[in-house]
Amino acid sequence: MGTGIELVSELIERTNDLRRAFRDNNFRPDSLKKDTRRYSMKDAVKLVGRSHQAIRDAEGDGRLEPPEIGESGRRLGFTLKQINTMRDVFGTRRRRSDGDEPIVIAIQNFKGGVAKSTITTHLGEYLAQEGYRVLLIDCDSQASSTSTFGYLPDDEIDEEDTLLPFLRDEEESLHYAIRETYWDGLSIIPSNLHLYQAEYSLAADVTPDTFSMLHEGIQSVAEDFDIILLDPPPALGMISLNVIYAANALLIPMPPSMYDFSSTISFLTMLYETMEVLEDKVGKIDYKFVKLLISRFDENKSGQVTLVDLIQSEFGNVVLSSKLRESAEIVTAGNLQRTVYELDKANTKVRRRCLNILDAVNSEIELLIRKSWPSHAKALKERGLI
Numbered sequence: 373m374g375t376g377i378e379l380v381s382e383l384i385e386r387t388n389d390l391r392r393a394f395r396d397n398n399f400r401p402d403s404l405k406k407d408t409r410r411y412s413m414k415d416a417v418k419l420v421g422r423s424h425q426a427i428r429d430a431e432g433d434g435r436l437e438p439p440e441i442g443e444s445g446r447r448l449g450f451t452l453k454q455i456n457t458m459r460d461v462f463g464t465r466r467r468r469s470d471g472d473e474p475i476v477i478a479i480q481n482f483k484g485g486v487a488k489s490t491i492t493t494h495l496g497e498y499l500a501q502e503g504y505r506v507l508l509i510d511c512d513s514q515a516s517s518t519s520t521f522g523y524l525p526d527d528e529i530d531e532e533d534t535l536l537p538f539l540r541d542e543e544e545s546l547h548y549a550i551r552e553t554y555w556d557g558l559s560i561i562p563s564n565l566h567l568y569q570a571e572y573s574l575a576a577d578v579t580p581d582t583f584s585m586l587h588e589g590i591q592s593v594a595e596d597f598d599i600i601l602l603d604p605p606p607a608l609g610m611i612s613l614n615v616i617y618a619a620n621a622l623l624i625p626m627p628p629s630m631y632d633f634s635s636t637i638s639f640l641t642m643l644y645e646t647m648e649v650l651e652d653k654v655g656k657i658d659y660k661f662v663k664l665l666i667s668r669f670d671e672n673k674s675g676q677v678t679l680v681d682l683i684q685s686e687f688g689n690v691v692l693s694s695k696l697r698e699s700a701e702i703v704t705a706g707n708l709q710r711t712v713y714e715l716d717k718a719n720t721k722v723r724r725r726c727l728n729i730l731d732a733v734n735s736e737i738e739l740l741i742r743k744s745w746p747s748h749a750k751a752l753k754e755r756g757l758i
């Protein structure tokens with residue numbers, strides 16, 4: 373190995389080899405990531421909103437296909453696709469109505485490592501599992517979300533597959549970049565390192581339209597989705613400016629440490645200044661909600677509990693009441709290129725606790741989304757949920 377540029381080049385090659393070996397090992401035998409989860413009848417009753425008997429009756433009269441039978445002769449459980457078919461058969465899918473605007477949530481903070489991608493991928497899978505049509509757009513050239521979905525971003529994703537052609541004004545709509553994932557109801561627009569070039573191409577000829585390109589792209593495909601999630605890079609650049617303008621809701625993850633808190637204050641200041649410029653040059657920005665989400669909370673670390681209490685009393689209901697705790701399960705899942713929802717459901721206590729925490733955070737966000745849809749808000753009010 374050399375000592376200068378040759379050394380760096382060698383390191384890149386070896387890291388890429390390692391990444392491929394790691395991915396191939398995680399998704400043997402064919403390197404393809406699949407959803408192998410199966411839902412029990414109890415899960416199905418909860419997710420579909422119909423009784424055990426109603427589901428069995430629908431299987432009996434041919435409206436539903438029964439689940440696969442395993443070698444032991446027992447039913448293997450339902451796939452997410454089958455759960456969604458049940459929702460269609462019973463008319464219980466939770467979706468926006470035609471008069472409800474698709475929600476576009478940016479999970480944004482310019483600080484790195486605050487769990488933006490972790491939150492985006494878990495929220496995306498949770499919402500799709502609840503039956504919504506979800507599009508996750510990886511706006512970060514580091515491509516963390518893209519690799520969570522099983523891709524090697526720099527080998528298997530071409531720059532033509534990312535946002536780049538649209539941001540270079542070479543495409544009329546974003547349809548070309550949308551791909552379905554193994555997780556029924558969840559589509560993604562992937563990213564890779566080349567997306568970084570958009571920072572230069574957008575900066576080359578700045579007009580007011582430069583900042584609304586992603587917004588336009590999203591509008592070109594929004595009709596097909598209920599919820600669009602944006603996973604941005606950890607910096608203020610042209611892509612992040614586009615994200616801020618394209619979103620109609622903002623979720624700001626913030627670990628409760630003094631450094632992260634200070635960075636979040638800087639983020640809010642930069643956000644304010646950015647919004648002032650965008651409103652002046654492009655148009656009004658009106659978010660349906662802006663929420664802080666305490667992430668990576670470790671109550672055993674000194675000072676974190678005190679800081680969380682202070683944040684909650686100062687910010688009131690701008691902070692989500694559920695917090696994403698630091699969890700070994702999230703680290704384990706990340707090391708396996710999975711989300712915690714994708715791990716074996718072997719019901720260890722630790723895993724169940726982590727799933728409960730994730731569900732609490734995600735269901736609180738789901739409620740905010742539904743509140744933003746007039747047709748859902750009415751039903752939620754009638755049921756005393758808001």
Ligand SMILES: Nc1ncnc2c1ncn2[C@@H]1O[C@H](COP(=O)(O)OP(=O)(O)OP(=O)(O)O)[C@@H](O)[C@H]1O
Pocket residue numbers: 483484485486487488489490491512514516604605606667668669696697698699700702703706
């Ligand atoms: N609640 C958690 N418990 C344990 N580890 C976590 C938790 N949330 C995130 N992490 C880990 O922290 C690291 C950073 O998380 P993530 O990549 O989601 O942050 P990010 O804000 O998207 O980072 P970047 O700014 O680089 O895009 C990852 O290794 C992730 O597995």
Ligand SMILES: [Mg+2]
Pocket residue numbers: 488489490512516603604
């Ligand atoms: Mg990220």
